Amino acid sequence: MLNPKIRALQDGPDARRRLMTGGAHYVFTKFCDYDFYGYAFSKEKPILSRRLLRRFPIPRRQLPSSDTVAPNRTGHRRTPHIRFRNLADAGKPLSNTCVFSTSTAALRLVVPGDVILDLSSMANQTIKLGGGLRQDGDSISVMKAGTLRFTKPNKYWVESSHKRYVPSAGDNVLGVVVDTKPENFLVDIKGPALAFLPVLAFEGGTRRNIPKFEVGTLLYVRVVNANTGMNPELSCMDANGKAAEYGVLKEGYMFESSTGLSRTLLSSPPYPVLEALGKKLSFEIAVGINGRFWVNASQSSTVILVGNAILKSESLSLVQQKIYLEKLLKNIQ
Amino acid sequence: MEYVSPEGLRLDGRRPLEMRQLRAELGAVSRADGSAVFEMGNTKVIAAVYGPREVQQRSQQLNDKALIRCEYTMANFSTGDRMRKPKGDRRSTEISLVIRQTMEACILTHLMPRSQIDIFVQVLQADGGTRSACINAATLALADAGIPMRDLVTSCSAGYLNSTALLDLNYVEDSAGGPDVTVGILPKLDKVTLLQMDAKLPMDIFENVMQLATEGCKAVANYIREVLIENTKQLENRRGV
Numbered sequence: 001m002l003n004p005k006i007r008a009l010q011d012g013p014d015a016r017r018r019l020m021t022g023g024a025h026y027v028f029t030k031f032c033d034y035d036f037y038g039y040a041f042s043k044e045k046p047i048l049s050r051r052l053l054r055r056f057p058i059p060r061r062q063l064p065s066s067d068t069v070a071p072n073r074t075g076h077r078r079t080p081h082i083r084f085r086n087l088a089d090a091g092k093p094l095s096n097t098c099v100f101s102t103s104t105a106a107l108r109l110v111v112p113g114d115v116i117l118d119l120s121s122m123a124n125q126t127i128k129l130g131g132g133l134r135q136d137g138d139s140i141s142v143m144k145a146g147t148l149r150f151t152k153p154n155k156y157w158v159e160s161s162h163k164r165y166v167p168s169a170g171d172n173v174l175g176v177v178v179d180t181k182p183e184n185f186l187v188d189i190k191g192p193a194l195a196f197l198p199v200l201a202f203e204g205g206t207r208r209n210i211p212k213f214e215v216g217t218l219l220y221v222r223v224v225n226a227n228t229g230m231n232p233e234l235s236c237m238d239a240n241g242k243a244a245e246y247g248v249l250k251e252g253y254m255f256e257s258s259t260g261l262s263r264t265l266l267s268s269p270p271y272p273v274l275e276a277l278g279k280k281l282s283f284e285i286a287v288g289i290n291g292r293f294w295v296n297a298s299q300s301s302t303v304i305l306v307g308n309a310i311l312k313s314e315s316l317s318l319v320q321q322k323i324y325l326e327k328l329l330k331n332i333q
Numbered sequence: 334m335e336y337v338s339p340e341g342l343r344l345d346g347r348r349p350l351e352m353r354q355l356r357a358e359l360g361a362v363s364r365a366d367g368s369a370v371f372e373m374g375n376t377k378v379i380a381a382v383y384g385p386r387e388v389q390q391r392s393q394q395l396n397d398k399a400l401i402r403c404e405y406t407m408a409n410f411s412t413g414d415r416m417r418k419p420k421g422d423r424r425s426t427e428i429s430l431v432i433r434q435t436m437e438a439c440i441l442t443h444l445m446p447r448s449q450i451d452i453f454v455q456v457l458q459a460d461g462g463t464r465s466a467c468i469n470a471a472t473l474a475l476a477d478a479g480i481p482m483r484d485l486v487t488s489c490s491a492g493y494l495n496s497t498a499l500l501d502l503n504y505v506e507d508s509a510g511g512p513d514v515t516v517g518i519l520p521k522l523d524k525v526t527l528l529q530m531d532a533k534l535p536m537d538i539f540e541n542v543m544q545l546a547t548e549g550c551k552a553v554a555n556y557i558r559e560v561l562i563e564n565t566k567q568l569e570n571r572r573g574v
Contacts, residue, residue: 106569109562112439112476113484113521132481134441141521143441143481145561147569161568162479164366164385192385192448229396229446260568317570 107148110158114142117156130157131166161260165190165290167226174254174288175234177217185213187221190290193231197221201235203243218249218294220286249286252296255307259291261314273313276325277306280332305332336494336506344505345374352489352501352549357469357560359477367478371470374503375460380470382478385448393449398442400449403433405467407456428464431527435468435488435517438526441481450480461507462490464515468527469553476561485557486526488517489549491542493534498542500549514539516546520554 110116117127117140129135132144133156142148146160165173167189175187175195184196197219199210213219225233238244265271265287274285283297283306293310295303309328313321337343347353353374362368365381372378388394405428409415436452452474454467468488475482492502494511507513512534517527525547534542 109565109569111485111558111561112482113519115521134481141483143483144479145476146565160479160565162366164478192445193387228444 104149104151106159107150109146110142110148111145112143115139116142116148125154127154127156130155131168132158132160159263161258161263163190163258163291164192165259167191167195167223167232167290169223169226171223171226171289172287173221173223173234173290174249174286174292174294175219175221175290176254177213177215177219179215180213187219187234189221189223189232189234189288190292191232195221195223195232195234197234197236201237202247203237203241213248218254220246220249220288220294222246245286249294249296252284252294253300253303253307254292254294255311257291257293257311257314259289261310262287262289262291262293264314265293265310272318273310273321273325276322276329277309280329281306334509336509337497337499343499345503349497349499350545352552353503355553355556357473357557359473359560359564365474365478367474367476367480369470369473369477371466371473373462373466373469373501375458376456376462376466376503377458378454378456378463378466378470380452380454380467380474382450382452382471382474382480384450384478385445385480386450388447388449394447397446399440399445399447401433401437401440401442401452402449403429403436403452403454403471405429405432405454405456407459407463411456411459428467431464431529432467432471435486435527436471436475439472439483439486439519440475441483444481450475459504461502461504462515464488464529465490465501465517465553468517469557473557473560476557477564484519484521485554485561486517486519487550487553487557488515488527489546489553490515491546491549493538493542498538498545500545512539512542514542514546516543516550518547518550518554520551 107116116133118138119135119140120138127140129140132142132146133140134143140156142158144158144160146158148156149159150156167173173189175189175197177185177197178188178194179186182199184198186194187197189195199205200207201224202211205211219234219236221234221236222238223232224235236243236246238246265274265285266289277283281297281302283295283302285293285295285306287293293307295306295310297303297306305328309325312324316324337349341348343349343351345353353376354372356370356372358370360368361370361379362381365383367382368380370377370379385399388400393400405425406420407425409417432452432454440450452471454471456463456467465488468486472482472485472487476485489500490502490513492499492506492509492511492513494506494509499506502513510532512530512532514534515527515529516525518525528543530539
């Protein structure tokens with residue numbers, strides 16, 4: 001289910017806005033400027049335009065440290081009402097509405113077992129939990145190592161980087177076709193189970209024109225359904241039934257990385273490495289939140305260069321990245 | 334034989350309540366979803382985690398929770414005299430089972446039904462306390478793989494020799510034939526998930542020794558926590574957040 005606000009945005013006449021919500025599909029031109037490509041629709045850094053990005057101070061007092069949390073007490077206090085979303089991968093937004101809130105704050109680094117909130121000491125309020133958190137009686141505890149993040153007014157989740165991806169509805173991912181069945185294509189999206197892509201989930205898809213995908217075809221797809229105990233369901237259409245930018249990625253090369261790197265590549269303002277490369281080179285990149293990205297360019301040497309630069313930049317600090325890129329780009333000329 | 338000198342020092346120079354040096358490293362196996370190397374003194378263990386992934390043998394699939402498999406092996410070069418042991422002997426089967434059960438207690442298996450998680454641990458250097466080191470390495474590897482866990486399970490052993498309680502036995506002390514108490518705990522929840530002893534001890538002394546091992550577990554838990562937080566910090570720095 002899409003939030004009505006998002007749907008309104010997608011239906012809107014503004015083409016640039018549509019690009020923003022259409023997923024991360026940058027197209028770099030030789031002398032690209034900010035205006036030449038849309039901003040990525042990144043969920044944990046929800047930004048409509050760069051100017052809207054603001055950070056708010058962290059409300060410390062709402063977070064009792066784990067040491068001060070009292071053990072389960074049986075009182076007559078009403079426990080706060082909690083709404084759970086699926087306990088999916090870290091760094092997932094808590095609900096689609098958080099897209100429109102612009103304050104995201106990193107609270108602290110956590111490891112499994114940490115208690116972040118004591119419900120018995122809180123007033124009757126609703127809090128929303130995202131990936132990596134769970135309710136255990138009267139306390140909210142962490143189940144993954146990472147950074148605890150908070151969005152006003154009441155959303156908490158843990159963000160971390162992993163090699164494996166946990167599917168969540170609404171994600172744009174890169175999948176590889178593994179098998180073809182009469183009703184579905186079986187697609188590997190690095191998740192715990194193979195995903196199903198119905199043969200009719202294409203723009204104007206009918207029984208007559210079922211696309212033919214060979215095993216190994218790379219697709220840019222959207223996760224429609226991701227429930228535990230079921231194979232996730234994919235689609236090659238956006239919410240309006242348009243092909244948008246989904247579909248086969250021809251030529252180019254796919255690189256495997258971590259979910260954390262994918263999220264940085266999709267972040268806004270754009271990842272400095274991408275920006276620097278985009279100023280010198282002309283290439284196309286599609287990023288799947290499942291820890292895969294695809295690069296295409298007219299020359300294969302560019303593809304290799306861009307892919308390697310991005311992969312290497314993951315293990316470098318900001319300053320090191322800058323030096324590395326300067327060196328790299330000097331050699332090109 | 335004298336295991337604690339009159340000055341109160343053990344054979345390797347430690348005091349009775351002293352642990353060996355800990356060292357841990359994340360991401361040691363590039364192909365695995367999560368991996369770690371864990372060292373307790375001269376004991377060195379490598380662990381790799383694969384999954385959650387599709388169950389390989391359909392008959393083993395569980396519809397309400399994840400299937401956890403664990404394999405413990407000792408490298409041929411891990412002990413003093415190089416020996417060729419058949420894979421899957423009694424001892425390693427037992428330790429595999431122990432590690433699997435300890436890990437099942439802390440992994441939230443119900444969140445990943447119909448999937449499988451494989452844990453492979455291999456002893457690279459054996460100097461006593463391999464069981465504890467394997468559990469600690471497996472915890473780190475699971476945390477690296479991002480598998481949801483109740484708590485970080487940690488383990489440590491303690492023994493009783495020359496009427497002294499000793500923390501974290503090494504190989505010489507371990508093979509002295511005295512009691513060896515291996516404890517695994519969930520430190521934040523304060524629950525015991527593993528307790529093994531292969532000798533007899535009077536009740537009051539046993540309590541002391543177990544208390545000592547539990548304290549050791551908490552020290553290991555603090556260290557593992559630091560390692561994980563340091564790892565997250567590095568990832569954050571690289572991204573410039």
